[in-house]
Amino acid sequence: MNSNQLAALAPIITQSVAVLAVMLGIAIRRSFVFTCCITAFGIIASLLALGFAWTESPVHATLLIRVDACALFFMALLLPAGLAVLGFCFDYFKDREGENEELLLLLLTALLGASVLVASSHFAAFFLGLETLSISLFVLIGYPLKQTRPLEAAIKYLILSGVSSAFLLMGMALIYAQSGELTFSGIGHFIANQPAMNVMVLSGVILIVAGLGFKLSLVPFHLWTPDVYQGAPAPITAFIATVSKGAVFVLLLRYFVSAQGYAYTPLMTVFSFIAVLSILIGNLLALLQNNVKRLLAYSSIAHMGYLLVAFIAARSITHTLAIESVTFYLVAYFITTIGAFGVVSVLSTSQTEAGDISFYRGLFWRRPWLAACFTLMLLSLAGIPLTAGFIGKFYIFTSAADGRLWGLLLAIIAGSGLGLYYYLRIIVVMSINIEATEIQPGKPNQNRISMAMLAVLTMLLFWFGIYPDLLINVIQPVSHAME
Numbered sequence: 001m002n003s004n005q006l007a008a009l010a011p012i013i014t015q016s017v018a019v020l021a022v023m024l025g026i027a028i029r030r031s032f033v034f035t036c037c038i039t040a041f042g043i044i045a046s047l048l049a050l051g052f053a054w055t056e057s058p059v060h061a062t063l064l065i066r067v068d069a070c071a072l073f074f075m076a077l078l079l080p081a082g083l084a085v086l087g088f089c090f091d092y093f094k095d096r097e098g099e100n101e102e103l104l105l106l107l108l109t110a111l112l113g114a115s116v117l118v119a120s121s122h123f124a125a126f127f128l129g130l131e132t133l134s135i136s137l138f139v140l141i142g143y144p145l146k147q148t149r150p151l152e153a154a155i156k157y158l159i160l161s162g163v164s165s166a167f168l169l170m171g172m173a174l175i176y177a178q179s180g181e182l183t184f185s186g187i188g189h190f191i192a193n194q195p196a197m198n199v200m201v202l203s204g205v206i207l208i209v210a211g212l213g214f215k216l217s218l219v220p221f222h223l224w225t226p227d228v229y230q231g232a233p234a235p236i237t238a239f240i241a242t243v244s245k246g247a248v249f250v251l252l253l254r255y256f257v258s259a260q261g262y263a264y265t266p267l268m269t270v271f272s273f274i275a276v277l278s279i280l281i282g283n284l285l286a287l288l289q290n291n292v293k294r295l296l297a298y299s300s301i302a303h304m305g306y307l308l309v310a311f312i313a314a315r316s317i318t319h320t321l322a323i324e325s326v327t328f329y330l331v332a333y334f335i336t337t338i339g340a341f342g343v344v345s346v347l348s349t350s351q352t353e354a355g356d357i358s359f360y361r362g363l364f365w366r367r368p369w370l371a372a373c374f375t376l377m378l379l380s381l382a383g384i385p386l387t388a389g390f391i392g393k394f395y396i397f398t399s400a401a402d403g404r405l406w407g408l409l410l411a412i413i414a415g416s417g418l419g420l421y422y423y424l425r426i427i428v429v430m431s432i433n434i435e436a437t438e439i440q441p442g443k444p445n446q447n448r449i450s451m452a453m454l455a456v457l458t459m460l461l462f463w464f465g466i467y468p469d470l471l472i473n474v475i476q477p478v479s480h481a482m483e
Contacts, residue, residue: 011115018043046115064125074118081243164213168212184259216245222281283418292344302419309409310325310329328391329393332388332391345450360374393412
């Protein structure tokens with residue numbers, strides 16, 4: 001490995017060093033505040049290391065990892081998301097009994113796995129990154145050991161994640177047995193040189209899609225999602241919904257573009273059915289929920305369906321527009337979802353998780369700033385103008401229209417209408433007038449970091465909704481790099 005390749009790997013190396021530093025810090029001194037500081041410093045150092053990698057990109061740092069504009073952009077998205085989750089974790093866990101320092105170590109390890117995923121160009125890196133992320137998530141979900149729901153959620157995620165890993169390995173084995181290749185580009189060359197559809201490779205791709213469908217909670221692989229979202233601590237739920245799903249979706253898109261996966265027409269038909277089912281079932285089941293975390297879980301299933309529409313459109317239109325659509329939507333989804341679960345995290349106490357919708361009754365009168373933030377996040381998820389979510393959904397509409405995917409476009413319209421109803425339902429509950437005696441002043445001093453994170457996320461929500469040009473100009477080189 002030469003110096004250029006080493007510089008390209010600087011963000012991943014920095015994250016690995018940060019993991020070791022946190023581990024040593026815990027061994028030297030058990031202090032949640034001290035460990036949070038080391039973790040935050042490690043994430044910020046990794047962000048700064050992206051500059052060194054940028055000067056050397058695009059480059060194959062090893063046979064397993066390709067560092068290009070796409071990988072660096074998504075690392076630059078994942079790391080701030082991890083930093084925001086860290087801020088919410090600090091306020092959420094600081095007053096809880098037990099030793100919570102290892103949670104931060106696992107958070108860094110999961111971020112490392114996600115970073116490897118978005119830079120993967122080989123099945124080995126793909127699987128190692130995915131398992132590093134998944135194994136960390138098992139423990140993060142069940143970290144509150146004395147509570148039943150987190151442990152139940154962790155066991156469910158463990159079992160279903162193991163099943164999905166089995167699908168992935170079998171799919172990789174089938175593809176390798178036929179093509180003799182493990183690199184994405186090598187598989188792409190093999191498929192391009194085949195005169196007809198190769199059944200073995202198609203079977204392998206279907207198994208890989210099924211395995212990733214579990215991670216993305218696409219219908220019909222979605223059954224774990226509401227229970228895990230409800231059982232996991234609120235900041236960890238935000239991490240699963242954004243960092244975990246975002247990294248896996250980028251990997252899926254990168255694999256299909258590099259490995260000529262769009263050549264299999266029947267597979268695109270299957271994807272279309274999955275997208276429609278995810279959008280409609282996700283939104284319909286969300287209508288029935290009285291628990292906000294479960295509602296957001298079903299909402300996330302629908303949002304993965306929206307993303308899948310742009311993914312499918314890449315077959316009919318230029319890859320550039322489809323990748324731009326996916327990228328912008330992911331950025332908007334990260335901002336709004338982390339913000340929404342951040343509000344849940346702030347309202348939760350060491351005794352009770354603020355999941356039930358009754359916790360939000362009259363929130364505008366009790367905690368007006370918090371209610372305003374939550375309202376904006378929900379409106380962005382619904383795709384209301386002047387928010388980043390509107391621009392993201394407009395991109396998805398454009399991709400579907402350009403690709404002449406009229407059935408999928410109708411599903412998006414129907415799903416958006418259903419989504420607007422249950423998002424507005426929460427807003428109505430928050431605006432219910434309550435007696436003056438029920439109004440309890442908030443205690444912002446106890447959640448300063450969380451409130452600062454929510455302020456930043458709200459600002460970004462408006463900024464990218466009103467002036468999206470800056471982000472679009474950054475995204476365009478990313479879409480060209482992935483082609």
